[in-house]
Amino acid sequence: MLLEWNEKIKAHLMWIWGGEDGFMKRKKEGMFVVTERNLIFITKTNMSYRIHEVHSHRQLLRFKENKDVFLPLEGYGITELRNDIEKSDQNIVFAFAQISDMYFLEKRWGSQLKMKANFEEKQKNYSFAIVRGWVKYPAKDPLLFQHVDWNPIIDLYKMS
Secondary structure, rough: OOOOOOOOOOEEEEEEEEEEEEEOOOEEEEEEEOOOOOOEEOOOOOOHHHHHHHHHHHHHHHHHHHOOOOOOOOOOHHHHHHHHHHHHHOOOOEOOOEEEEEEEEOOOOOEEEEEEEOOOOOEEEEEEEEEEEEEOOOOOOEEEEOOOOOHHHHHHHHHH
């Protein structure tokens, strides 16, 4: 899926834990980039660890201060997004036209964005959440999740 050069990034979220739902499906850490027509889940990026850490820390501060977290990152544009998409076939582009349903669930442990997307004539279910804290041993896994209102992304999807 190619992005258009005039497409604008609406939001960039760090520390996303998610992927396809199902038996024996392991979720992955990544980041969301939301444009006017696409939602992209990036698990492999060209972003340096230092820059990723800075933006993750800024996002965490915005959560603590109850500020808007649905913002684009400084210095990350369509060119960087295209490079990240091409970096790995594990990076998933969800065109809004492919998504048949999108909603969020508020759970005791955090908020979860759920969606149904059509890939190759087959419908797949996905879920995503924003991580607040990690455990790093024996494998990196989320420990705590954020409570977030996913409606800005859902509204953008519905308007497309």
